[in-house]
Amino acid sequence: MNKRNILLILLAGVAIYALWRWYLPGPYHPVLTEKEKKVTTEMLANLQTRCIGRYLVDLPANYNNTLNDAIWVNDNLVETGLLYPPAFEQRIQLREDALRQMKTSYPIDMPYLKNIYRLPQGMKGIIFERMEDQSVPDVVRVLEAHLYSNGVAIKVEMKAKDGSAARYDKDRQTEPTVYTNTVPAKLAELKDLLSRIQGRKETEIPTTAGSCIPHAFIADNKKDKEFIELVYKTSPNNYLNATMMSNNYIREKDSMLERLGVIETMLSRGKVFRKGKRKINGLDTEELLLSGRQPNNDNPRYLFTLLVNEKTGGKKTPVFDLTVVNDEETPTAYTRNEIVAFWDAISQTVRVRPGAFNSR
Numbered sequence: 620m621n622k623r624n625i626l627l628i629l630l631a632g633v634a635i636y637a638l639w640r641w642y643l644p645g646p647y648h649p650v651l652t653e654k655e656k657k658v659t660t661e662m663l664a665n666l667q668t669r670c671i672g673r674y675l676v677d678l679p680a681n682y683n684n685t686l687n688d689a690i691w692v693n694d695n696l697v698e699t700g701l702l703y704p705p706a707f708e709q710r711i712q713l714r715e716d717a718l719r720q721m722k723t724s725y726p727i728d729m730p731y732l733k734n735i736y737r738l739p740q741g742m743k744g745i746i747f748e749r750m751e752d753q754s755v756p757d758v759v760r761v762l763e764a765h766l767y768s769n770g771v772a773i774k775v776e777m778k779a780k781d782g783s784a785a786r787y788d789k790d791r792q793t794e795p796t797v798y799t800n801t802v803p804a805k806l807a808e809l810k811d812l813l814s815r816i817q818g819r820k821e822t823e824i825p826t827t828a829g830s831c832i833p834h835a836f837i838a839d840n841k842k843d844k845e846f847i848e849l850v851y852k853t854s855p856n857n858y859l860n861a862t863m864m865s866n867n868y869i870r871e872k873d874s875m876l877e878r879l880g881v882i883e884t885m886l887s888r889g890k891v892f893r894k895g896k897r898k899i900n901g902l903d904t905e906e907l908l909l910s911g912r913q914p915n916n917d918n919p920r921y922l923f924t925l926l927v928n929e930k931t932g933g934k935k936t937p938v939f940d941l942t943v944v945n946d947e948e949t950p951t952a953y954t955r956n957e958i959v960a961f962w963d964a965i966s967q968t969v970r971v972r973p974g975a976f977n978s979r
Contacts, residue, residue, distance in 0.1 A: 649956040658953065659960040666968075670824050670831035672847045672865030673975035674927075674939050677968035682851040682861060684821070690832050691846040692812065695777045699818075699834045702772040710772065711745055711765055718749055727786070728757040739810060743767040746809065748802065751778070758782040758798060762809050771818030771834045779805040815840065826974045839976070841934065844868045858951045859958065860944055861965070867937040871929045875905050888912040889920060893959075900970035902927050908962070910955060918950045923962045925969065935976055941966060 651659065666677040690697040702710070721731035734748040744766035751759040760781050766773040782791060782798030791798035815829070815838040825831065828839035832847055848864040875882075876894060883891060889911020897904045909922040925941040932938040943962055945951040951958070 649959050651956055651960060655954060655957050655960070658957050659964075662953075662957065662961050663964050666965075667822055668824060668968075669821070669851075670836075670972060671849060671863045672830050672845060672867075672939070673937050673972055674863075674865060675824065675968070675970050675972045676863065676941065677965060678851060678861060679853070681853050683854065684833050685850045685852050688833055688850070689846065689848040691844075692775075692837065693808075693844050695775055695809075695812070697832060698774040699832060700772050701770060701834060702767070703770075704767065707743075707765075707767045707772050714763075714765070715745075715747065718747055721749075721753060723750065723757070724754040725756075733757070733760065733781070736806065738764075738766065738813065742813065744773075744813070746806070748779075748806075757784075758787060760802060762802070762805055764809055764813055766813050766816060767818075768816060768835070769818030773813075773816055773818070773835055775809065775812060775816075777805055777809045811840070812837075824972065828974060828976055830975075831972075845937070852946075856952070857946045857949050858953060859961065860946055862940075862942045862944070864940040864942075865937050867932060867934050869938060870932040874929050875907055875924065875926050879907070882907070886911065888914065889922075897925075897966075899925075899967060902969065902971070904969070905929070906966065908959070913947050915947070918947075919945070919955070920947070921945050921951070921955065921958050923958075923966075925966045927969065939969065941969060 663679065665680040667680045668675050668677050688698075690699070715732070715735070718732040719730070723729050723731055728750065731753065732747060732749050736746040736748065738744045738746065744764065746765075747763040749761055749763060750757050751761050758780055760779040762777045762779055764775040764777070766775070779802045780797070781800045781802045783800045787798040817836050817838075818834055819825070819831075819836050821834065825836045830837045830839070830843070830845050830847070833849060837843065844867065846866040846868075848862065851861040851863070853859070876896070879891070879894065886909065889909050891907060892910050893906070893908035895906060897906055904925050904927050906923070906925045911920050912918065913920045921944065923943045927939040928936045929938055943958070943965075945953075945958070953961070
């Protein structure tokens with residue numbers, strides 16, 4: 620075959636590839652119509668950086684964190700919310716009154732509220748030591764802390780035990796680990812955690828080592844076990860939800876793409892239309908984009924997921940999961956191309972927060 624024929628074949632191949640790319644665009648670059656370009660520009664207007672755990676991601680300003688959060692630090696539930704000082708004081712007083720009025724199932728376990736502890740000097744709040752439940756023996760306790768910092772009310776619940784009462788003497792001989800007293804140690808642990816929590820504005824990005832939770836920041840102690848899951852929605856037109864999860868102790872045996880076969884067998888009303896690995900801001904990530912129909916109707920459903928450190932999760936390499944899904948109750952006003960373009964833009968901003976592990 621002479622050089623001229625080889626050149627013609629190469630040119631033909633290039634032409635065919637160009638046409639294929641025009642009509643079947645690559646997965647990372649959907650071809651948008653002028654209308655879709657305008658819509659995505661509006662969708663991505665006014666991006667704001669949000670801090671989730673040790674990571675940052677940019678979302679449109681109209682995305683707000685909802686109340687259905689799951690925040691656990693060392694298996695202790697943490698709740699936060701904006702509140703004015705008088706309302707916080709009222710909340711504490713009402714809670715104390717309610718706990719004092721609680722009746723236990725068995726009179727021997729009374730009172731329901733066992734102790735009240737003041738926080739160290741410079742901290743505003745209180746700790747209630749109470750029973751876990753009205754019908755559970757009073758050996759099982761909960762340390763319920765209320766802290767106020769920078770306009771944010773923080774609540775932390777920590778489980779403890781106090782089986783030091785004389786009526787548990789015989790039980791303690793056979794089950795010493797159950798009928799023990801962990802309250803002093805747990806109280807010290809709780810106060811340490813509270814001393815490291817500070818309220819913050821949503822757009823305030825910390826620069827020191829630690830983890831972001833809604834409206835607050837927890838300074839690092841290099842030991843905390845962290846699990847954070849947040850849902851961001853828009854209002855009033857809630858077309859796309861963004862869920863973000865981060866933890867520093869769960870490590871999967873198989874990655875999302877390695878489980879792809881199992882995932883696909885479970886898709887009764889959808890399919891994978893894009894999958895692969897992406898290098899984003901120095902992070903090795905995997906993504907999976909699904910499309911199909913809603914479970915209870917025939918409206919389109921889109922579920923896009925990006926995972927970081929799924930198999931290597933740890934204190935210095937926390938797992939991060941970004942998932943975008945359109946709302947089941949509100950039919951989406953966006954085309955698939957528009958949602959993919961939105962996804963590409965925000966997922967490309969996922970990054971480790973500077974100073975997240977070591978103060979600058």
